[in-house]
Every structure is written in structure tokens, then in C-alpha cells.
Amino acid sequence: MNEDGFNYIRNSVKAVVDAFSGEVSIYVMGPSDPLLQMYRRAFPNLFLDFDRMPTDLQAHIRYPNGIFSAQADMYLRYHITDAQVFFSQAEQWAIPQDTRFGQRSVEVHSSYLILQMPGGDSEEFVLMLPFSPAGDKKNLVGWLTARNDGVHYGKLAAFTVPSDPQVDGPAQVEARIENxxxxxxxxxxxxxxxxxxxxxxxxxxxxxxxxxxxxxxxxxxxxxxxxxxxxxxxxxxxxxxxxxxxxxxxxxxxxxxxxxxxxxxxxxxxxxxxxxxxxxxxxxxxxxxxxxxxxxxxxxxxxxxxxxxxxxxxxx
Structure with missing residues (x-):
């Protein structure tokens, strides 16, 4: 059990509540989840295949913010692929601090945006969180996105920002605004x-x-x-x-x-x-x-x- 109160998290199902009748429909998003497979054997009539969800509802599905935050927290360190650098933690990242609240700074929250992904040919709906270096530096070093549209749903994509020249991070831009x-x-x-x-x-x-x-x-x-x-x-x-x-x-x-x-x-x-x-x-x-x-x-x-x-x- 970690500090967030869970040790297992999956994006396995979507529960839809009919606002008129109160009927609940549970659609399967991750059929390979072993816990979900166990529940489906115990309650075979409770879960519906995802393709049975109405098309207009499928268009509104969002990647869960909670799962994305947990994945982003892990990626702060595990984006490092060099064993020596990983051991020294020299290139560990951090979630930027939101300085709008004066002395009581908080972590920046991930945001749902419509944008064109680098290398993409059209705009899409994504969940995005920027990163800064761990420590005193506040510049932007990269960001993580979760895609939400169609066949790309649930796919994560990470991007890094060149270090020369450095790009201002959220805290630095907030300081520019205040100044x-x-x-x-x-x-x-x-x-x-x-x-x-x-x-x-x-x-x-x-x-x-x-x-x-x-x-x-x-x-x-x-x-x-x-x-x-x-x-x-x-x-x-x-x-x-x-x-x-x-x-x-x-x-x-x-x-x-x-x-x-x-x-x-x-x-x-x-x-x-x-x-x-x-x-x-x-x-x-x-x-x-x-x-x-x-x-x-x-x-x-x-x-x-x-x-x-x-x-x-x-x-x-």
C-alpha cells in the first residue's frame, strides 16, 4: 500500500449511469486485467463488452486523471534508461510547482487539452502534464500525454524539451506574469x-x-x-x-x-x-x-x- 492508499490500479471498466432510470451499465475496457477476469467469472451478467457501449458515449470517454497521475509519478524517475544515471538520480524530474498561491505552492495538475501532437496530422483530445528538473531548477524538460481519441485511447506519449536553450517552466512563467x-x-x-x-x-x-x-x-x-x-x-x-x-x-x-x-x-x-x-x-x-x-x-x-x-x- 503506497501513500495514496492503493497498490493496484487499472483502467479496466467504465460505469455508465442512466440519468433517467438510474440503471448502471458496466463496460469492459481492459479484458486482460486478472482481477476483472475473476469478477467476470463470478458475475457473468454484470459486465458488457465495450463495443456494446453506444457510439455517442464512446466519443466522450476520457483517460482517468487518477491513473495518469500515478503513471506520471513513476515516470519522474523511470524515464531514465542509463543504469548509472538512474542510480545517481542525476536526471530525475519533478512535477512543477504552481506558485499562484504565494508561499503555499502546490503541484501543477494535469490538464485535458485539444492539441496537435508532435508529428500528428490533426488535433486530438489529450491529458497532459509538464515536467521540470528535480531540485531548484524550474525550466521545462518535457511532458507526458495520454491520448483519448478512438484507437489511440489510453496510449501514453512522452516528449523531452532540448536543454539548449532552456525553455521556461510553469513556475518561471508565473514569475514573469507577476513581474x-x-x-x-x-x-x-x-x-x-x-x-x-x-x-x-x-x-x-x-x-x-x-x-x-x-x-x-x-x-x-x-x-x-x-x-x-x-x-x-x-x-x-x-x-x-x-x-x-x-x-x-x-x-x-x-x-x-x-x-x-x-x-x-x-x-x-x-x-x-x-x-x-x-x-x-x-x-x-x-x-x-x-x-x-x-x-x-x-x-x-x-x-x-x-x-x-x-x-x-x-x-x-
Whole structure:
């Protein structure tokens, strides 16, 4: 038994509850699981083959966050293939710290994203977690993804980031956000007006040879404890901007840039700080990668507004 309270975990079944009748259907995802095989022999009518799940439900299956977190924890050390390096733990990784909470930093959570995998030809739904070196260094060294779509469901893919030049990790980008004069000044104005600034989790989105960071900003009034989406912060290897939408932020990041396009690679170039920045050919990929974020944020805002109106009606 480990510190998380379990010593065996598998993605073996999916339980579906009919919201109208309450009927529960259990579909088999991992028929080779020995424990599941035992239960199927004991309860032969309880489990259904996966192909009997309705197609529209199959399209909504997600890879479990709990299993992914356990696998990511193991990968922090076991990505090392050299025995001597493994023994010395010289290249051990760590989950980056989320520094939005001041002194009380916490580990970054994995995020579900729609993006085009390196080497892929279309966008797909993935679960992703970035990595930093273990110790004091905060740069980005790689990330792990779990694929969710179709025949690729459940497949893990790991990617490493070149060490020269180093790419900023989540903690470093958060520091850049806090040190930006325009953004920090706006934070101060909001705080002075009696509103609390609530910063969403920083999303790390790989696009071609570049990394784009996206962080939603919410305002929460003292009178009503529900956050309202206010701005979106975007960052790349060189700049940090705050905008009303993801599209506007992307335009601000790319405005006035003339990245050197590496014709051999046909993608991103290198900015003045040595980090990769999106080239013209990557613009559409960037827009596709974050196209769903604006919609999701707007839907969340609409839900908050409906809840606010409902509470106001109940209080009258």
C-alpha cells in the first residue's frame, strides 16, 4: 500500500449511469486485467463488452486523471534508461510547482487539452502534464500525454524539451506574469476596488517547436463569492500579454514579431532570448490548439451568470 492508499490500479471498466432510470451499465475496457477476469467469472451478467457501449458515449470517454497521475509519478524517475544515471538520480524530474498561491505552492495538475501532437496530422483530445528538473531548477524538460481519441485511447506519449536553450517552466512563467508591470498594476487596481483576483491554472500548450502558455483570470467580488471571467493571459518564450480573449492575446503575441523561420524544419524560429517562437506557418496550428478554450471560458461565464441570477432571485 503506497501513500495514496492503493497498490493496484487499472483502467479496466467504465460505469455508465442512466440519468433517467438510474440503471448502471458496466463496460469492459481492459479484458486482460486478472482481477476483472475473476469478477467476470463470478458475475457473468454484470459486465458488457465495450463495443456494446453506444457510439455517442464512446466519443466522450476520457483517460482517468487518477491513473495518469500515478503513471506520471513513476515516470519522474523511470524515464531514465542509463543504469548509472538512474542510480545517481542525476536526471530525475519533478512535477512543477504552481506558485499562484504565494508561499503555499502546490503541484501543477494535469490538464485535458485539444492539441496537435508532435508529428500528428490533426488535433486530438489529450491529458497532459509538464515536467521540470528535480531540485531548484524550474525550466521545462518535457511532458507526458495520454491520448483519448478512438484507437489511440489510453496510449501514453512522452516528449523531452532540448536543454539548449532552456525553455521556461510553469513556475518561471508565473514569475514573469507577476513581474510584468502592466499586469501587476492591473492586479493592484482590481484589489484596491474590493475585488479578489483569482488566477486559473496555467496551461502549457506545445505548438510546433514553440510553447504557448494560457492562464484565465477571474474577478470575485466581496458581495458574491462567484468568480467572473475577466481576462486571459498568454505567454511565449519572449513576451507576456493580457487580453480579453485567446484570439486577441495570440494577435498581441505575434504582433510586430518577425521570427527567423528555419527552412530546414519548416516551423518555428528562434526569438531574441534564444527560445523558439511561433512562425507564420504555426499561426493556424496555434489558433486550432486553443480554439476551444475561448468557447469553454465563455460557457463557464454564462453558467456563473445564470447561477448569480438564480441566487439573486432566491434572496428576494
Amino acid at each position: 510584468d508591470q502592466i499586469i501587476s498594476q492591473q492586479f493592484t487596481l482590481w484589489d484596491g476596488a474590493g475585488s479578489q483576483v483569482v488566477r486559473g491554472q496555467l496551461l502549457v500548450i506545445p505548438v510546433g517547436d514553440a510553447i504557448i502558455y494560457v492562464e484565465p483570470l477571474y474577478l470575485q467580488s466581496e458581495a458574491l463569492a462567484f468568480p467572473e471571467l475577466k481576462k486571459v493571459i498568454l505567454a511565449d518564450g519572449s513576451n507576456v500579454v493580457m487580453a480579453d480573449s485567446v484570439g486577441e492575446g495570440l494577435a498581441m503575441l505575434l504582433e510586430g514579431k518577425a521570427p527567423l523561420v528555419d527552412t530546414a524544419r519548416g516551423g518555428a524560429g528562434v526569438g531574441g532570448d534564444g527560445q523558439a517562437t511561433p512562425g507564420p506557418e504555426d499561426l493556424q496550428s496555434i489558433e486550432d490548439a486553443v480554439s476551444g478554450l475561448d468557447k469553454a471560458l465563455k460557457e463557464l461565464q454564462e453558467a456563473v451568470e445564470r447561477l448569480r441570477e438564480s441566487l439573486e432571485e432566491d434572496s428576494q
